[in-house]
Amino acid sequence: HAKTRPVRFTSVDLELIIGVVHLSSKYQVWLLMDSCKDVLMDILNVDNVLKIMVVIDKYELGHMISEMVSSFMKENIATIVDKENWSEFLGEFPALVKDLVLDMKKEMIDTNDALKNARNNVCATCF
Numbered sequence: 001h002a003k004t005r006p007v008r009f010t011s012v013d014l015e016l017i018i019g020v021v022h023l024s025s026k027y028q029v030w031l032l033m034d035s036c037k038d039v040l041m042d043i044l045n046v047d048n049v050l051k052i053m054v055v056i057d058k059y060e061l062g063h064m065i066s067e068m069v070s071s072f073m074k075e076n077i078a079t080i081v082d083k084e085n086w087s088e089f090l091g092e093f094p095a096l097v098k099d100l101v102l103d104m105k106k107e108m109i110d111t112n113d114a115l116k117n118a119r120n121n122v123c124a125t126c127f
Contacts (some may be wrong), residue, residue, distance in 0.1 A: 001047075008042060008093070008098045009039050009042065009043055011037075013043070014043065014048050014051060014052075016052075017036055017039050017040060017043070018051070019109055020036050021033065021036045021040075021044055021061075022059070024036060024069055026048065033061070037061055037065050040052050040055070040056075040065070041065065042070075043084060044069065044072060046076050046079045046080055046083065047071060047083065049073055049076070049080060050071060050080070050086070051091045052069055053069050053070075053073070053093075053096055054089075054093060054096070056069060057093075057096055059074075068114060070099075070103060073100060074103075074104060074107075075082055082110075
């Protein structure tokens with residue numbers, strides 16, 4: 001058995017990883033695709049999140065990774081919208097932006113509903 005050693009990627013290697021994602025999709029090498037997903041999450045940052053979101057959408061990498069990247073975007077949205085590639089992202093991928101905004105709206109509604117329910121369940125003498 002050959003020994004393998006882990007390879008550490010950086011965000012500089014993103015284009016390489018995107019190429020490997022493309023090839024693993026084209027040739028249906030799903031084990032390699034799973035490794036690519038792990039690498040994408042390892043190198044995810046505010047500078048490359050938009051490219052990674054596009055790759056996830058283009059190659060349909062799955063709901064779980066999409067949710068993780070979406071959560072990262074929501075947590076860092078103030079920084080992300082100030083990046084120079086944000087305007088380009090808005091113009092080129094309006095459906096992804098729409099999904100993100102609608103998801104944020106749903107979370108806001110769910111949070112408000114939970115707060116209302118919590119207030120309704122507090123006894124009247126507690127106020």
